[in-house]
Amino acid sequence: MGGFNLNEMMAAAKQHAEELQKKMAQTVIEATAGGGSVTVKMNGQKQLLSIKIxxxxxxxxxxEMLQDLVTAAVNEGSRRVDQAMQSNLSGMMGGMGLPGF
Known part of the structure; x- marks a missing residue:
């Protein structure tokens, strides 16, 4: 009888988490503000890689306007990293056969 094995599920979850961390570390997101006046690049760990003004x-x-544009671009980059993380997480969890993913 194929029962529920918590240890196997935990090992799979750990492996998926490690894969997600590697994938996000390689992810680079670009975001802009002010119609492209400020562009930022951020990695999947939300580290700011570059700013172009x-x-x-x-x-x-x-x-003040420049400060607002930089803030807006960084916040947009952070939001996009969150979206990428959620998308990757949903895909990985769906592969585990868990309900709700």
Missing amino acids: DPEVVKSGDV
């Missing part, structure tokens, strides 16, 4: 934004001298 259009020189025209700097020329305006509006520091």
